[in-house]
Each structure stands twice: as structure tokens, then as C-alpha cells.
Amino acid sequence: MNKRVPLALFLSFLVLFGWTLLNTPPERAPAEPGAEAEKGTAPPAAPPAPAAAARGEETEGEEKGAQTGEPIPEPSLAASEEHTEEMVVGDPGEPGHYRLVFSNRGGCLRELDFGDYFREVDLGPEQRADTLNWLPLVESILTADGPTGSLSLDVSPSSRPLAPGGLASALWETTPLEGERPGVEFRYGPGTGVVFTKRIRSVPGTWHLEVELEIENQTAGELGRRDFVLRPAGVVPAELGDRFYLEPRAAAVGYDAEDEEYVHDAAPAARVKEEGETLDVPVPPVFVGVHNKYFAFFLRAADAATRSSLAGARAVPVVPLEPVIADNGERHFVDVVAPLSLDLPAQGETRTWSYTVYAGPKDREVLVGDFEPHAYAISADLGFFSGISRFLLSVLGFFHRILGNWGWSIILLTICVRVVLFPVNRRSQTAMARYQKKMKRVQPKLDEIKKRHANDSQKLREAQAKLMQEERAFPPLGGCLPMFLQIPVFFGLFSALRTSFDLRQAPFMGWIHDLSRPDRLLELDMKVPLLITNFDLHYLNLLPLLMVVAWVLQQMGMPKPSDEQQAKMQKMMMFMPIMFGFFLYNYAAGLSLYMITQSSLGIVEQRVIKKVWPVDDTEAPPKKKAAGCGPFSGIMQNLAEKQKEQMQRMETMKQKQPRHRGGKQRKKRR
Numbered sequence: 001m002n003k004r005v006p007l008a009l010f011l012s013f014l015v016l017f018g019w020t021l022l023n024t025p026p027e028r029a030p031a032e033p034g035a036e037a038e039k040g041t042a043p044p045a046a047p048p049a050p051a052a053a054a055r056g057e058e059t060e061g062e063e064k065g066a067q068t069g070e071p072i073p074e075p076s077l078a079a080s081e082e083h084t085e086e087m088v089v090g091d092p093g094e095p096g097h098y099r100l101v102f103s104n105r106g107g108c109l110r111e112l113d114f115g116d117y118f119r120e121v122d123l124g125p126e127q128r129a130d131t132l133n134w135l136p137l138v139e140s141i142l143t144a145d146g147p148t149g150s151l152s153l154d155v156s157p158s159s160r161p162l163a164p165g166g167l168a169s170a171l172w173e174t175t176p177l178e179g180e181r182p183g184v185e186f187r188y189g190p191g192t193g194v195v196f197t198k199r200i201r202s203v204p205g206t207w208h209l210e211v212e213l214e215i216e217n218q219t220a221g222e223l224g225r226r227d228f229v230l231r232p233a234g235v236v237p238a239e240l241g242d243r244f245y246l247e248p249r250a251a252a253v254g255y256d257a258e259d260e261e262y263v264h265d266a267a268p269a270a271r272v273k274e275e276g277e278t279l280d281v282p283v284p285p286v287f288v289g290v291h292n293k294y295f296a297f298f299l300r301a302a303d304a305a306t307r308s309s310l311a312g313a314r315a316v317p318v319v320p321l322e323p324v325i326a327d328n329g330e331r332h333f334v335d336v337v338a339p340l341s342l343d344l345p346a347q348g349e350t351r352t353w354s355y356t357v358y359a360g361p362k363d364r365e366v367l368v369g370d371f372e373p374h375a376y377a378i379s380a381d382l383g384f385f386s387g388i389s390r391f392l393l394s395v396l397g398f399f400h401r402i403l404g405n406w407g408w409s410i411i412l413l414t415i416c417v418r419v420v421l422f423p424v425n426r427r428s429q430t431a432m433a434r435y436q437k438k439m440k441r442v443q444p445k446l447d448e449i450k451k452r453h454a455n456d457s458q459k460l461r462e463a464q465a466k467l468m469q470e471e472r473a474f475p476p477l478g479g480c481l482p483m484f485l486q487i488p489v490f491f492g493l494f495s496a497l498r499t500s501f502d503l504r505q506a507p508f509m510g511w512i513h514d515l516s517r518p519d520r521l522l523e524l525d526m527k528v529p530l531l532i533t534n535f536d537l538h539y540l541n542l543l544p545l546l547m548v549v550a551w552v553l554q555q556m557g558m559p560k561p562s563d564e565q566q567a568k569m570q571k572m573m574m575f576m577p578i579m580f581g582f583f584l585y586n587y588a589a590g591l592s593l594y595m596i597t598q599s600s601l602g603i604v605e606q607r608v609i610k611k612v613w614p615v616d617d618t619e620a621p622p623k624k625k626a627a628g629c630g631p632f633s634g635i636m637q638n639l640a641e642k643q644k645e646q647m648q649r650m651e652t653m654k655q656k657q658p659r660h661r662g663g664k665q666r667k668k669r670r
Helices: 004-022 035-041 050-055 060-066 125-129 364-370 372-382 386-403 406-452 457-471 477-499 542-556 564-573 576-583 589-612 632-656
Strands: 084-089 098-103 108-118 134-138 152-155 173-177 183-188 194-203 208-217 224-231 249-256 261-268 285-291 295-301 314-318 333-344 350-361 522-529 534-540
Touching (some): 084 173, 098 183, 134 295, 208 333, 249 333, 249 372, 261 372, 285 333, 285 350, 285 372, 333 350, 350 364, 372 386, 372 477, 386 477, 406 457, 406 477, 477 589, 542 589
Antiparallel strands (some): 098 108, 194 208, 208 350, 249 285, 285 295, 295 350, 522 534
């Protein structure tokens, strides 16, 4: 394998880890003593007005609305005490098999668990039937303002007269809904002449929840537009806590009618500051919500009339009363504030707005098949090389249909990528081998020039340039082509394997039961002292260690370069696999499998293929064009010609320079 290819891979890793380190989650400032207690006893603050929420500003109207001092009317329709409603909907093995927990406090969805996706792998039938093992998509955490809830509705300044006490903390009346689409109906009358109704239904056989908001104007007076705030998903937990994929993420997609394209924006929870972050998409957004690595909770309008009610999207942090600590550090949470503009109907009339929630896996076929704009959330996960990633995923899926195992499919895909790039690698190796052989022949002449012009650096450079031009000993720029080709492939495959839903809890062989996580051969639960801090070593992961061994063996098999600088670079790179092995210790098993296969193929090429089919290092006969490959040879030829012209010009100027005999040159009179 060309020695530039490992360098390209290492440079790719440097870029990747540099990006990760530069974008580490911000540390939260410690709270003052007693601040949590005071905050916990304060009444919940009202959400910002929709226009301000979309711009990230605070309005005086919000503060005045909360401190008017006017008496809050007694609710005309409300529950007397707080309670929850739990139900299991859907059929096992079918989409929409959920466990749902509703609360009448704010009329919201507290929890949503998948009935066919689980927290751990290799569970027995009895364990799968236990709802404690079901995977949560939406859960509730305790904050200073109380427990979080999804699909909660609250007022803004323009709608506060309709519900002076707010809607997010009110006790709504709850009625279970039976039939083909089970769910709940919440009703609340603030005593101001209006009645709010919210219905949340599941749709068995789909990954959908239906949400209906209804306002009945009994005696509220004049009709008109009022602003409200909807919080779709609070909160979606992180699936894995992968350091290479910050989760969960608030996301929104809007449609730019002028450019006729969709615009996506997302905000990882770990980066959302205390004041929140506006999701910059055209209004009205096509959908808003929160997703983690493998699952999504996206809300969209069910019809065109309802879509006009969505007035923006803003990511806001959700701060628990006590930090939630996982194996990889503190967990962060995020919610989306979706401002709503709803028209208050005329007195005696009722108006309804319908929304659809996708609560399911981020399987591309399922997610995009449900709603095409969902594809932009998938593309954002794949990053800049999403086109290459999608192609590699399609090839990977084809191999899986043949082999039935995602691990062997990754190995076969790596072999195919290597075979496809082999002709380019071979051409690069040939060019580099010829260049190195020529440099060995030219090196004695260069050493002689160094001795001859040891005291004149300018003549030394001129003589070296002249010799290199005469010998046409220019580095073949075509040798860099495989590096430029493999970097997009590497990043594309990295993103594909990093976020592919198919690898979640996919077994390979032996002790590897989940290709999306580290292989975890043995549980250690120990601390390893380092120079700066202690490293928590919870498991013995074998694949990263094998990956380091393969990298070292591949480096040891590299030919020794004749150039002194390249030799130093090669020695330095011998230590890099160990360093990267430390950073990649908690690498997903699927990605480690790819890197092990890639390095193993490089070793086979070094030890077997090059012996059976040696690289031709015979110097090519002189040509008019400079040595090189493809379009780069013309560039080198032009550079050589320009350098020659410059040298001739300098020589001519030296000959024309006047010589002055004795004394100093007289200054010309003006």
C-alpha cells in the first residue's frame, strides 16, 4: 500500500478528533448556594412570546403579564387533583406498539416507551414483556419548574387573558379514548369564557400519534389571532452518549419557496446555552422535534390550514435538578419551543388544529417513507459526504441481504472498497517507487552540491533547482490522488457506520452482540491513572487493541524512505497508532471492524501481493512533460519552465549590472 494512504487516514483522524475537541460541550457555571431551593419554590415561568422565541429575545409584555396583580378567575372546567393515565397500545411486532403515560398536570405526555425496542440485547421472552426493559423515546425529568412533559401547551402575552394562570401547570380533566385509536382527551376551562381541548391518540400499525388542539369560544368576546407555545418533546434521552455524535438534538426543517429547497437546522443539547438557540429555518417550519442517534420525535402539521399556525422553532435547554451522570459523563437534555398562532373563533364556535407526531426509528426507509422532508435530518447526521455515505449504506444493505450478518457485510464492503481503489493505489505506488529510485541516484549529486556551495545559500538553491530540473526529479503529484480519493470514502463510511440504524444491537460473532457499541469483552470497572487525569476503564474492549496492533504491523511493513524528512515522519507515525488507540478505545465495534479489515488488507498487500507482483520502479524514459500522473504533470512542466526563465532573467540582470571603479557611486543631481 502506498505510504501516503496511512498518512491520509491519520490526518483524517486528526481532523476528526480536532473537531471533537474544539466542540466539546460547554461547562455549566455552578449555581450559588440556595439558588436551587429558591428556584424550586418559585412559580413556573411562562414561556416567551412566539415572536421573541423565534428571535431569541425577551419581551416586557411577558413579565408584565405574569405580574399584573389581577385576580385569576376560578377554572370553570378542571380536575380536582393530579393523576396519570398509563396505557399500552398497538400490537407486538407492529409499528406503534407503545407504552404511554399521560399526566393531567399540563395535559401532557410524560413517557413513551417502545414495545419492540429494548435497553439491552439478548433478552428472553419474559424480559421483553417487562415494560421496564422497553426503550424510552420520551421520558420526564424533574426540573426547577417541575417534571417535564411533551406536547404541552401554554400561553403567551397575547393569549394570557384567556388563561391568566397558564396552561402548562393547570389540572386538565382527563377522559380515556377507546376504539381503534386509543388515547386521552384533556379539557380545561380557565373561567374566562373559553374551553381548551387537547386529544392525543395513537394510530396502531404506524409510528404516529395524532394531536388535536381545540378552542371553544363560549363568552370570550371578539375573535382574533392569539399566540401560544407548544413544547413537542421534553425530553428525548440520549441513546448511546457517543462522543462522535452529540445527542439528543433539537431539529427543524422549513421550506424556502423562493429557492425551492428545504432548509435544515439542528442544535445538540450539549451546545444549547441557557438563553436557548433559534433554529434558523423558513417559517412556517415543515416539522420540529427532538431526536437522538437512532430514534426521533418529530411534530408536523396534518394539513395546510394547521401548518400556518406554526410560527417558528427554538431549542431550549432542559436542566435537571440533579445532574444525570452516565458512563461517559454528564447527560444534557434539550426541548423545542414551537410558537403557535391560533385564531380565536367567533363566540359560540369551535376551531380545531391537527398535528401528526412521528415517534419511531431513524431507519431511512421507514423515516423517509413516512414523510419525505425527514430525509434532511438523516442527511445532516451523515454530514458533508452524505451522498457517499448513502451509496455505501445501500451497498452494505445489499451485502446484508446476501450474508445475513452486518459484521461480515462491513468486512465485505471494506474489501470491495479496497479492490476498487487498488488500480489507483497501484499507479501511485509505481510513481512513488520510480521517484524514490531516481532520488537515490540523484542524492550523491545533491550532496556534492551542498559541499560546493556550503557558504552560499542562494547558489545552493539555484544549483539544486537546476539539477532537479535536468533530472526531472519532481515528486509525482499523482501519488497524492489515492489520498484525496480515500479521505471522502473514509469519512463517508465513518458517518454511515456511525449513524446507521441497522447496526443498532446487531450481533456479529462471539462476544460482539452490538456493532453500534464497543465490543466489551470483559467488565473491569477500574481507573487507570494518566498524566492529567484518571481514565475510567469500565470494560476491556478487544477490537480497539487489535486495531492498534494491525496499524503498528502495517507501519513496520512500510519501505524505508531515502529522504531524511520522510524517514523522521515515518518514525513519528510509529507512535501515532498507540495514541489513536487510546482515543478510539470506546469506538463502536462496527467501526473498529472496518479499520481492522482495512489495515489487515494493507498488510496482505505488503507481505503477499507485492512479492508476487512487485512494483515496477524502472525509471521511465525522458519525456517532454514532467514526471507525474494525470493533469498534475502539465502543472509541473509549467512550473519547471517558469523556474528556468526566472533563473535566466536573474543571470542576465547580473551581467548587465554596471561595475564602478573605485570610490562610491555619485548621486545624480535632481
